[in-house]
Amino acid sequence: MAPDALPALSMKDRRTDPDGFARAMGESYARYGFAIVRDHGLDADLIARALDATKAFFAMPEEVKRRSHVKGGAGQRGYVPFGMEAAKGAAKVDLKEFWHVGRELPEGHRYRPHMPHNLWPSEAPGFRRDVYGLYDALDRLGQELLVSIALFLNLPTNAFANATRDGNSVLRLLHYPPTPPNPDGVRAEAHEDINTITLLLGAEEAGLQLLTREGQWLDVNPPDGALVVNIGDMLQRLTNHVLPSTSHRVVNPAPERAHLPRYSIPFFLHFAPDFLIETLPSCVTPDNPNRYPEPITAQDFLYERLREIRLA
Structure with a gap:
């Protein structure tokens, strides 16, 4: 397959030919x-x-937005101001600000200690309804896609159901402000995602690139309304790199578009906090020996990585 041929797959095919869709996606x-x-x-x-709710919130004055910043909260809920997050190993921070929404759980749930309460900006009517509605919809869609991933890996179709049913998944509302002349950094330095899979809305605006195995940066240009879905480090580890977590970045816009902001909405689908990420035996072969003989819980893995990107 040529480096410029990232395919666009139709979920209609998944519903009519689940094996064929799983094979193509895998x-x-x-x-x-x-x-x-x-x-x-x-x-x-x-x-x-x-x-619209995302744009309305980020248009608010800085002092209003910062009321929803949780100091010491590792950026897990609410507002994370501009210039706080950096890619692992990066010398400079990313040129972005964002808002995090997580799973809403009842009091007494065993994962409640790992999942803080959501914050909802009172200044933005309808924000909670619309944003959490999208969280729910992406969560359900993510479960469908995991069924296809299980099929590709020759696992039972429900292989990931229990592992992610109450997963520590996060919806991120992302705002990249207009870039000044000679900006000190880029919108998002090259990085890999921490989680299981990421479902991204809003990638139609130019800027997202992935690093091919040949070492070339490939523009990711989905059709209007399509999702970009990528593998995260947790699933890479579980599958012993059979499904790789690929470096990607968001580059600064061309000068004629530098005055425009960029918005995107990734949904980071996570395993449950106590899920043990232990290499799948079927993904270990003589040519691909186990890279991770020591298992780790999803929660420990998450916080290890949050420290690396300066949020914890």
């Missing part, structure tokens, strides 16, 4: 760590409302 992941998914069935009006 091959895209094995080659790129990324897949483009169209015809996903997400409510376009819901996406539009969540995006």
